[in-house]
Amino acid sequence: MRVPPELYQIQTTLGQYLTPLRPAQQRGLALWVYGTILAHSACQSAVLTALLTLGRLHTIRQRLREWLMNGSDKAAPCATQVAVSTCFAPLLRWVLSWWQGRDLALALDATLHGATSTALVLSVLYRNTAIPVAWHILPAQQPGVWMDPCLTLITQLRPAVPPTMRVLVLADRGLWSPRLWDGIRAAGWHPLLRIQQQAHFTGAGQPRGPAGKLVTQGNAWVGRGKLGTPKTRRIAVTLIAIWTPEQTEPWLVVTDLAPGQVGVSWYALRMGIELGFRCLKRVGWQWEQTRRTDPTRIGRWWLVLAVATLWVLATGTRVEDAQTAGIAPAQLRRPPPAVLERPPRLQSIFRQGLRWMQQQLGRGRLWTRLWLQPDPWPEPPPNVTIRIVDD
DSSP: OOOOHHHHHHHHHHHHHOTTSOHHHHHHHHHHHHHHHHHTOOSHHHHHHHTGGGSOHHHHHHHHHHHHSOGGGSSSOOSOOOOGGGGHHHHHHHHHHHBOSSEEEEEEEEEEETTTEEEEEEEEEETTEEEEEEEEEEETTOOOOSHHHHHHHHHHHGGGSOTTSEEEEEEOGGGOOHHHHHHHHHTTOEEEEEOOTTOEEEETTSOOEEGGGGOOTTEEEEEEEEESOTTSOOEEEEEEEEEOTTOSSOEEEEESSOGGGSOTTGGGGGHHHHHHHHHHTTTTTOGGGOOOOOHHHHHHHHHHHHHHHHHHHHHHHHHHHHHHHTSOGGGOOSOOOOOSOOOOOSSOHHHHHHHHHHHHHHHTOOOSOOOBOOOOOOOOOTTOEEEEEOO
């Protein structure tokens, strides 16, 4: 099979960052990523069509298929297979090697593939989208406990993050649990978890009652207190309750940061996970069209999605930063100074990055100088009155 220069460049980069993979596994992943970006789809049939210029159809199809298989299922049975969980920490280190900043926001959420699969995903939130860095695939509509896999993902990623970096972990109210709270804090990170409006909260000098009663529309309240009832475990938290005029109900979020250290609108970062899932599906890699049902093979296939997403977003970052600076992307060779505010995006950073990567692959060479420079964390809207109780 012919290996063009741009495919060899992908292999070399994967060898630099994803060291738990054997060289043959790195080559297989590079083939998948290369075809996925060319095809604008990670479905095997689309990837195969995009790769037909490299060799015989049967040979390429067999390489793609065997990369996803267990060793015992391969044409030449062996003991080696892709252990995708060993790539989670290296994948996050790859992200951080390009990262421009000392703060990191992660989001924990689940996404469904019809009635067949559920993916529990821990993603890096970045410029209104997200980069998956750890995941666990479960059969859909099957009773089971999600919390154990969620805590395992946090444990697997913990070694990749320097202790000097401030890390937030955001999750919606469906995943709220004291165990998740404890697991995030045990990693040295800060939870930013949404809770139900009726959750019992006792603030300083206030009677216990539903947390949603602390705020009215157009206002925000931030203060320390106890979450829970005397009959259950009571947790010392900082509660952020914000209800903008545009919202139909308030956001109620708890963290372990002091009231003066947390931003009232930081939870808005979590919206990036929804847009990130769109990139994995119809906007980008067409996950909703795959017919795979085996959780193990889907988990390996998600490594293709994660690497392709990371590369596309880093490429899109260089394009967007060049547009902000008013120069051609090819002339921007290093991260520019951080900006406090960017003009509204006319096109997502994902779409821009994908278009430029496809052009580069057509010319036979990818950019080697890439970076990830996150946007500033959101500030509260001017039409909200904020009360901070810091005692």
